[in-house]
Amino acid sequence: MDAIAYTAYGGPEVTSIETFPIPQPGPEEVQVRTVGSGLNPIDKHQRGGAFKSIMPYQLPVIAGNEFSGHITALGSGVDGSQFAVGDAVICRVRKDKMDGMGAYVVQPASIVAKAPSSISLVDAAGLPLAGLTALQVLDRLDVKAGDRVLITGGSGGVGLFAIQLAKIRGAYVFTTASSAGRPYVEKAGADEVIDYKTEKLASYTPKNGQKWTKVFDAAGGEQTMIDDVIPSLQPGGHVVSVAGVMTPGIFDTILPYWKAVLVNAMLRYKAWSVTGAAAKADVKYEYIFMRPDGVELAQLAKYVDEGKLKVFVDSKFSLHDFKKAFEQLESGRSKGKVVIEWPQA
Numbered sequence: 001m002d003a004i005a006y007t008a009y010g011g012p013e014v015t016s017i018e019t020f021p022i023p024q025p026g027p028e029e030v031q032v033r034t035v036g037s038g039l040n041p042i043d044k045h046q047r048g049g050a051f052k053s054i055m056p057y058q059l060p061v062i063a064g065n066e067f068s069g070h071i072t073a074l075g076s077g078v079d080g081s082q083f084a085v086g087d088a089v090i091c092r093v094r095k096d097k098m099d100g101m102g103a104y105v106v107q108p109a110s111i112v113a114k115a116p117s118s119i120s121l122v123d124a125a126g127l128p129l130a131g132l133t134a135l136q137v138l139d140r141l142d143v144k145a146g147d148r149v150l151i152t153g154g155s156g157g158v159g160l161f162a163i164q165l166a167k168i169r170g171a172y173v174f175t176t177a178s179s180a181g182r183p184y185v186e187k188a189g190a191d192e193v194i195d196y197k198t199e200k201l202a203s204y205t206p207k208n209g210q211k212w213t214k215v216f217d218a219a220g221g222e223q224t225m226i227d228d229v230i231p232s233l234q235p236g237g238h239v240v241s242v243a244g245v246m247t248p249g250i251f252d253t254i255l256p257y258w259k260a261v262l263v264n265a266m267l268r269y270k271a272w273s274v275t276g277a278a279a280k281a282d283v284k285y286e287y288i289f290m291r292p293d294g295v296e297l298a299q300l301a302k303y304v305d306e307g308k309l310k311v312f313v314d315s316k317f318s319l320h321d322f323k324k325a326f327e328q329l330e331s332g333r334s335k336g337k338v339v340i341e342w343p344q345a
């Protein structure tokens with residue numbers, strides 16, 4: 001089968017279409033014929049070798065972290081009442097290996113969900129990774145009705161989901177965006193938009209009511225966190241970042257004990273400037289990694305079909321134009337998701 005693969009660690013030049021055997025489902029797994037593959041900033045980091053010392057890949061390796069498609073085979077133990085051959089599904093792949101950009105993908109049934117039926121299956125490929133990230137960070141912040149939350153990076157793939165999900169929970173949402181991103185975050189339901197190119201968070205005066213007490217950081221930037229985000233919070237505030245400085249503990253579940261101890265010592269050292277500034281301001285700062293989850297993914301698909309959650313698709317590319325898709329993602333300017341459409345037999 002065809003797959004978009006990395007032939008080495010490196011820049012865009014190491015990405016090409018290669019031939020791989022069609023993967024077969026084992027127990028509790030499903031095989032899916034791919035219709036769409038979503039792109040995410042992590043693709044670039046994986047290709048560049050950012051996780052090489054923690055999780056080395058056997059090269060050439062199939063790229064991609066999320067996909068949509070139709071089930072073509074069920075592994076033993078997959079309950080027919082859960083999934084059937086032909087079902088349209090979506091998935092954020094398991095974290096110990098990529099493969100969301102193969103013509104066929106095999107994944108554990110537990111992290112797959114039926115695709116929303118009200119949008120195209122190609123667009124649905126953009127839901128899993130960014131949607132689950134948004135949901136899990138809002139959970140971590142315990143965002144609920146009446147909360148005032150700031151979401152930085154509002155016009156990106158994660159941010160546009162985060163704004164909508166925070167509104168579903170009844171929160172009052174502040175977000176940062178450029179003038180180009182403003183129409184998108186407004187469409188997603190943001191209550192107040194702060195232009196990150198011209199305004200400071202620390203000195204921002206809300207148009208309505210109090211300032212935020214919780215921050216979902218999807219924009220990153222170590223100095224911005226220290227100089228502007230943390231000072232924008234009162235003591236007791238909480239920041240959960242998916243884009244900034246990483247904090248110890250995030251690799252504990254995938255590393256052997258001795259390696260986790262070493263990695264945590266290194267992360268503690270690297271995070272000190274931010275965690276120190278947060279401690280001084282009596283603000284809680286933490287970084288989290290999202291995780292695949294079929295039940296949460298089904299909830300997101302339900303929101304889509306109920307008309308409560310929109311998948312903003314910045315751009316769609318054919319498999320043939322996959323290099324352009326990566327270029328668009330790596331521009332860092334996308335307003336929503338970049339997806340690749342697979343040719344169907």
Ligand SMILES: NC(=O)c1ccc[n+]([C@@H]2O[C@H](COP(=O)([O-])OP(=O)(O)OC[C@H]3O[C@@H](n4cnc5c(N)ncnc54)[C@H](OP(=O)(O)O)[C@@H]3O)[C@@H](O)[C@H]2O)c1
Pocket residue numbers: 040041042129130133152153154155156157158159176177178179180181196218219220241242243288289290291329332333334335336
């Ligand atoms: N930890 C995890 O598990 C996890 C999971 C998912 C994503 N992430 C990370 O989360 C971040 C966001 O991901 P994404 O998929 O949303 O990325 P993305 O779609 O590529 O984000 C692009 C958007 O970010 C906006 N932007 C750029 N710099 C900004 C800034 N300083 N302030 C506000 N907005 C800014 C851009 O707007 P303009 O072009 O208008 O400037 C653009 O619309 C990335 O760093 C990604 O690696 C982490």
